Amino acid sequence: MTTLETCPGCQAVLPKIENGAIHRYMTSSAGCWAIFNSLNDPDRPLAPSTFNNLIVDAYAVQHPGTPSDQTINSVAIHAMVLYGILERGFKPEQALWLRQRPGRIKSTEKHSRFHWLTPPAFASSLNVTDVANCKTPLERSELLERWIKDVWSRWSEEHGEQIGIWFERFVISERL
Ligand SMILES: [Zn+2]
Structure with missing residues (x-):
């Protein structure tokens, strides 16, 4: 019988991988981390989309880990990227x-x-x-965009204002 495991980040329920690799501080289940890495698998490609540039940002803020200098910095930076693109008109290419x-x-x-x-x-x-x-590259890329927007909207609802303040200060401002 397969043992299932819930990812502490995105909550996906996946077969447990014993001693599987995970990222150093983006806390996920090993199964979820393996799927994240498989998004680059040439046998199961994504359709070309500028949103593919934001995979790491959405994954990072959906797997924020526990408070530390590193995770605080990581979540802030990746959340500001999503904010800039989804709220402020920057392009995914940026x-x-x-x-x-x-x-x-x-x-x-x-x-x-x-x-x-x-x-x-x-x-x-x-x-x-x-x-x-998803079965086809196009379906995968369409869902990818919806996933990124879903993750951001949850962050935005609770912390959009703070992330916007940081964005002005650390991304836009020339006065540091
Ligand atoms: Zn996950």
Whole structure:
């Protein structure tokens, strides 16, 4: 009998992988992490879509882990990328630029600029397993976009205002 395991991030229920690899701080089940990595599998491709640039951002904020300097920074940066693109009219092609912008700040301030945001609930949210289970590249990419927007809307509802403030300060402002 297959033992099932609920992903602590996205809540997907998947067959348990004993001693499977997971990311260092984006806390997920090993099964979910394997599916995330399989999104790059050439045998099961995604259709070309600019939203493919945001997979890592949505995954990171749906698997925020527990409070630490590293997870606080990761969630803030990836949430700001989603905010910039879904709320402020930046293009998905600018995701890398958006991700790197906050790095301009002096290293001494790096760990005090953001704080932990209690993650929203992800019960019955879309997740990478839903994306991977779609039959065609086009269906996968369409669901991928819906997943990214679903994840962001949950964050936005609870923390959109704070993420917007950080975005102004650390992405838009030239005065650091
Ligand atoms: Zn997961």
